Amino acid sequence: MTPLQCAEEVAAFLRKQITADEENVRTLFNSANELGESETVHVITGFLPRVTTNEKKKELCPAIVVRPENVTDTDGGSQVKLLISVTTYDEDKEKGYISLYNLLEWVRFKLLANSPVGERWDLSGSLETVIPDEQPFPQWWGYLEGSFILPQPHKIYWRNLGGR
Numbered sequence: 740m741t742p743l744q745c746a747e748e749v750a751a752f753l754r755k756q757i758t759a760d761e762e763n764v765r766t767l768f769n770s771a772n773e774l775g776e777s778e779t780v781h782v783i784t785g786f787l788p789r790v791t792t793n794e795k796k797k798e799l800c801p802a803i804v805v806r807p808e809n810v811t812d813t814d815g816g817s818q819v820k821l822l823i824s825v826t827t828y829d830e831d832k833e834k835g836y837i838s839l840y841n842l843l844e845w846v847r848f849k850l851l852a853n854s855p856v857g858e859r860w861d862l863s864g865s866l867e868t869v870i871p872d873e874q875p876f877p878q879w880w881g882y883l884e885g886s887f888i889l890p891q892p893h894k895i896y897w898r899n900l901g902g903r
Contacts, residue, residue: 742807742819745860745887747784749821750805752856754782756849767841768801768827780842787826796878800828801842808884817889818863823850826880836870839879843868847883860887 757764757780764780781802790796808822825843829835847866854862863886870881 742810742889743784745819745889746805746807746821748857748860749823749850749887750782750784750803752853753803753805753846753849756853757782764845767845768829768838787824793877796875797828800826800878801838802826803842803846810889811886812891817891818886819889820884820886823883823885824880825882826878828878830877832876835877836874836879839870839881843870843881843883850883850885856887862886863888 761779781799782805783802784805786806787799787802787804790799802825804824804826806822806824808820810817810819823846825839825846827835827838827842829838847868850856850862850866854860856862866883866885868881868883874880
């Protein structure tokens with residue numbers, strides 16, 4: 740089980756939760772046109788594509804992007820820190836950020852209330868939510884960071900098992 744597999748399964752979990760909770764997810768958004776009738780929150784693993792036009796940014800949003808940030812191996816075990824970026828698009832300069840805060844809180848709640856995620860990925864410790872001061876208006880973004888326990892590889896001593 741790899742760090743990327745953990746990120747993919749956490750993303751799949753969030754996708755499934757969005758589908759199951761679609762009505763409530765729609766109420767998170769400040770702007771009625773931010774999440775159209777046939778649209779949903781995009782959940783991907785890795786990185787959002789780099790785009791330069793507001794039209795392309797709007798197509799990508801809202802999105803939740805899950806990726807491994809780093810892995811720590813100690814004698815006590817292994818952990819992967821996942822970076823879960825959340826981005827929304829709203830041209831309202833005064834209240835456009837509200838959708839971002841709502842979606843970040845929804846993700847935070849789902850992860851905390853359902854650990855271990857997928858009955859495999861146990862959240863270790865806490866989640867940290869960050870909303871940077873600098874925002875790429877009309878896009879709004881923030882992220883959550885949390886560590887999940889990874890199975891730690893062990894050396895197999897074949898001689899102790901009777902050879903190979």
